[in-house]
Amino acid sequence: MSHEAALHGHSEVISHDAHHDEHHVHHHKETFISKYVFSMDHKTIAKQFLISGMIWALIGGLMSVLFRLQLGYPDQSFPFLEDILGRWAKGGRISAENYYALVTMHGTVLVFFVLTGGLSGTFANFLIPLQIGARDMASPFLNMLSYWFFFGASIVMISSLFVQTGPFSGGWTAYPPLSALGEASPGSKVGMDLWITAMALFVVSSLLGGLNYISTVLNMRTKGMSMTRLPLTIWALFFTAVLGVLSFPVLLSGFILLLFDRHAGTSFYLSDIFISGVGPMDHEGGSAILFQHLFWFLGHPEVYIILLPAMGMASEILSVNSRKPIFGYMAMVGSLFAIAILAFLVWAHHMFVTGLNPFLGSVFVLLTLLIAVPSAIKVFNWLTTLWRANIRFTPGMLFALGFVSLFISGGLTGIFLGNSTLDITLHDTYFVIAHFHIVMGVSAFFGMFAGIYHWYPKMYGRYLNNTMAYIHFWVTLAGAYLIFWPMHYEGLAGMPRRYMDYSNWESFKQFAELNKFISTVAMIVFAVQILFVFNFFYSIWKGRKVTTQNPWESNTLEWTTPIRPGHGNWPGEIPEVHRWAYDYSKDGRDFIPQNEPIGPDETTPH
Amino acid sequence: MTTTAIFLVAILVLGFLITFQIAKASEYVSVLKGEKKSMEQSNRINGFLMIVFLVVGLIGVWYCNELFYKKTLLPFPSASEHGEKIDLMLWITIIITGIVFFLTQILLFWFAYKYQHNPKKKAFFFAHSTKLEIIWTTVPAITLCILVGFGIFYWFQITGEAPDNAMRVEVTGKQFGWIFRYPGKDNTFGKKYFRNIDEQNSNELGLIWEDPASHDDVVLSQTMVVAKGTPLKLIINSRDVIHDVGLPHFRLKMDAVPGTPTTLWFTPLYTTEEMKKITGNPEFEYEIACDQMCGNGHYSMKGIIKVVTQADFVLWRAQQKAAYSAITPKAEPAAADTTAKATALLIRK
Incomplete structure (x- = not known):
């Protein structure tokens, strides 16, 4: 398809000297509202997602600090908490109700609002048009709607924190009957209705975004940009969008049935329930496990929705800063594809101890452990990319290396949990907490940080401060391991997750000192994230200016745009692509951009 | 405490300021030195x-x-x-x-x-192998x-299937505790229905008294007793939300799902007393930890499994009264007495 279709009436004539000049040449005047608020420029929408995601990450991170405070110091009270949080911390102690509300919101916020909305929303929006050579998304309007649905979801979710009966507190997986019955937990009253509403809006946002990303990648690549010349970032973001589009609707259907059970008297998930002090419930005949199937049919692909963009960005950034082509490009694409397919076939490994048919369980063991094969391919390919490289430790590169380290550590423990025999003992213990925080929490964050540091010059025309970036990296990497590595041992002691106090348990109370230590490190790491956020906002206005068009000497198309590209990205013609994105250190040349034609005596053209 | 908080915040802010100044300064230095x-x-x-x-x-x-x-x-x-x-x-x-x-x-x-x-070196172009x-x-x-x-x-x-000689115990989770039921001499659990649950009249499980099989069922809460070396089959239920029977020392766990019974079987190898010696912890107990988020009291949902020797178990079992006896105070004591005597005799032999 011709890239002409992507043109907007005004985009060809944008002057690139400075973005203010746009006003002179535009057919219509850009107001503050149309430029920064209801913008249809994919770059602005990406920044909106990024900044919203960062605000969410601060809120979600702060929640974890608060509940870690309770977990580390169960016998102490902190009067200042009452000053800040009011009724959430009466007498300076977080009550059980609020502890569970914090845990639940921490999970929901970070999984969906930060690592899905914030991560995919930011980088799919920012990188897809820039790296495939398009002026904008297939539908800039839907793209704008995608952000504003996300914003609406955020408002509803935030508002649930302030209702009388408290926000939802039954864990981010929202298993009924707990999530279905207000009688069973105060958090399952209005808080849960708001939670479902927010999640429904979020799903809409995610679908609008995802459909847009898919159609843009498939239809709007510039001349010469065949699928096999795409940078790995785009492949990863493409598969991410496919996963989201196919799995989020299933989640929504699960939530709608839940809503019916809550308010319409149906019994999809409910049966044989008697609540102390209330009496028997009317519902009969439903299956509580059905919800878990529907939830994890999204829930597992969701893990890869979070992880694939990080993988893609890490691949790109490792290659650029190693000054070497990514090793095994086709294997990298193939393994992304394999992961995307397998992501749909492993959901029941979250349900080995629900009474699942053992034979079915064994099929899921096989399929789950199969994922380790493409994952292993990726790790070995990253390692080989580093072999005999010439590495520049830019902040982006450091985070990409950290990503690989964390992905290995967290991925290997997945081999424990995917094996049903071991899951019997490890399920819902701290081993699981350690596993998924390392592999999809921290490592996806590292991918996101890598992306932010690497593309910040393109986003704002300025650099982030390097010294703060180095501090940010080393403290976060060391902190992540200090927090989560010892948790494996707690898990091997059988210590269950989601307990607010272990001191009454003979089997688990031996870790009191360790819990204190972990809480302290968590606070330090959180403080360093504030440093990063400060660096981010400070550098937007005061950072060192970017003076060259291609500061990382990278091959991809985004670096052929002006330093501060306007709406439409390229002032003139969109460049034509002649090669893949990874010709680094080839034929004695440091790098050969994608838009450079193949020379007469070049070896192995791509 | 508030002063401590202010003090901490002050330290934090100061730390930020110093870091920021150093970071800024090093940026200027690097500009001067050359990128x-x-x-x-x-x-x-x-x-x-x-x-x-x-x-x-x-x-x-x-x-x-x-x-x-x-x-x-x-x-x-x-x-x-x-x-x-x-x-x-x-x-x-x-x-x-x-x-x-x-x-x-x-x-x-x-x-x-x-x-x-290394400015003198070039990276090695190695795209695939x-x-x-x-x-x-x-x-x-x-x-x-x-x-x-x-x-x-x-x-x-x-x-897999539990052996035929396995002892069966029904475990029911509720917010926030555990109820255990042993079948009586007939080795059959009486029928139950959740609408029959009547906590005031000691019918925590909703047993149907019209079913005679329920008359000798023993219902206990918080602690269950089992025999070492005898295969044990747990039939797991929940009365309200999803719970999970977590048995860390036996390395096992299974969800308790309302409306859908699940099962789990194993053979205990050591009595609680033996385990106290093995772990060197005189306070040791086989604790049942709820492993599925079940509400605000989740963290306190504890049960105990007491593993005793075969002989002690028979003795203990003989002393247990059927739940039905609480409903009909006259009918039960005699029956319980005779079984107790009979088993006591058995043990002496």
């Missing part, structure tokens, strides 16, 4: 830190193990036969993944250090087949 030179310098520092992180990290892994290994379940034998298989599987997996972990992490940080930027890629597709695939094979083999043994 290239300062890049080379920070590259060397970060490259060096890579190898430092590797070495300190490996020492940390060892030290962490030193500190916490003895606090896990692994130094002590598993309290059930199934647990022994799980432990073996765990060790196989720890060894295989451990090798991969050390190998890949060492390569990662070593490469990062070794191949740091079919041979290498085949190696690291097949080797992990074969290794995983081994793990899958062992895993599924043990999984079927553990989840």
Whole structure:
């Protein structure tokens, strides 16, 4: 398809000297509202997602600090908490109700609002048009709607924190009957209705975004940009969008049935329930496990929705800063594809101890452990990319290396949990907490940080401060391991997750000192994230200016745009692509951009 | 306390300010020095830190193990036969993944250090190698087949049918505690229905008294007693939301789902008293921990399994009164008395 279709009436004539000049040449005047608020420029929408995601990450991170405070110091009270949080911390102690509300919101916020909305929303929006050579998304309007649905979801979710009966507190997986019955937990009253509403809006946002990303990648690549010349970032973001589009609707259907059970008297998930002090419930005949199937049919692909963009960005950034082509490009694409397919076939490994048919369980063991094969391919390919490289430790590169380290550590423990025999003992213990925080929490964050540091010059025309970036990296990497590595041992002691106090348990109370230590490190790491956020906002206005068009000497198309590209990205013609994105250190040349034609005596053209 | 908080915030702000000033200053210095030179310098520092992180990290892994290994379940034998298989599987997996972990992490940080930027060198253009890629597709695939094979083999043994002579106990979770039911002499659980639950009239499980099988059922809360060496089959229910019967020392767990009974069976290998000696903890108990988020009291949902010798179990069992006796005070005592006498005689013999 011709890239002409992507043109907007005004985009060809944008002057690139400075973005203010746009006003002179535009057919219509850009107001503050149309430029920064209801913008249809994919770059602005990406920044909106990024900044919203960062605000969410601060809120979600702060929640974890608060509940870690309770977990580390169960016998102490902190009067200042009452000053800040009011009724959430009466007498300076977080009550059980609020502890569970914090845990639940921490999970929901970070999984969906930060690592899905914030991560995919930011980088799919920012990188897809820039790296495939398009002026904008297939539908800039839907793209704008995608952000504003996300914003609406955020408002509803935030508002649930302030209702009388408290926000939802039954864990981010929202298993009924707990999530279905207000009688069973105060958090399952209005808080849960708001939670479902927010999640429904979020799903809409995610679908609008995802459909847009898919159609843009498939239809709007510039001349010469065949699928096999795409940078790995785009492949990863493409598969991410496919996963989201196919799995989020299933989640929504699960939530709608839940809503019916809550308010319409149906019994999809409910049966044989008697609540102390209330009496028997009317519902009969439903299956509580059905919800878990529907939830994890999204829930597992969701893990890869979070992880694939990080993988893609890490691949790109490792290659650029190693000054070497990514090793095994086709294997990298193939393994992304394999992961995307397998992501749909492993959901029941979250349900080995629900009474699942053992034979079915064994099929899921096989399929789950199969994922380790493409994952292993990726790790070995990253390692080989580093072999005999010439590495520049830019902040982006450091985070990409950290990503690989964390992905290995967290991925290997997945081999424990995917094996049903071991899951019997490890399920819902701290081993699981350690596993998924390392592999999809921290490592996806590292991918996101890598992306932010690497593309910040393109986003704002300025650099982030390097010294703060180095501090940010080393403290976060060391902190992540200090927090989560010892948790494996707690898990091997059988210590269950989601307990607010272990001191009454003979089997688990031996870790009191360790819990204190972990809480302290968590606070330090959180403080360093504030440093990063400060660096981010400070550098937007005061950072060192970017003076060259291609500061990382990278091959991809985004670096052929002006330093501060306007709406439409390229002032003139969109460049034509002649090669893949990874010709680094080839034929004695440091790098050969994608838009450079193949020379007469070049070896192995791509 | 508020002053401490203000003090802490002050320290934090000061820390930020100092870091920020240093960061700003070093940026100016690097501009003065020239971008290239300062890049080379920070590259060397970060490259060096890579190898430092590797070495300190490996020492940390060892030290962490030193500190916490003895606090896990692994130094002590598993309290059930199934647990022994799980432990073996765990060790196989720890060894295989451990090798991969050390190998890949060492390569990662070593490469990062070794191949740091050197203006005199050029990177090696190495885009792909079919041979290498085949190696690291097949080797992990074969290794995983081994793990899958062992895993599924043990999984079927553990989840298979309980032996016929297994003792059956029904476990029911509720917010926030456990109810246990033993079938009486007839070895049959009486029927129950959740609308019959009547806590005021000691019918916590909703037993249907019209069913005679329910008349000798024994209902207990919080602590259950089982015999060492006898296979035990748990029939797991929930009265309200999803709970989970977590048995860390037996290495087992199973969800309690309202409306859908689940089962779990194992053979206890050590009595509670023996386990006190093995673990060296005089306070040791086999605790049942709820392992599925079930509401605000989740963290306090504890049950106890007391494992006793066969003889002690028979004695204990004889002393238990059927739940029905609470409803009909006249009918029951006689029946209970005779069984108690009979079993007491049995033990003496």
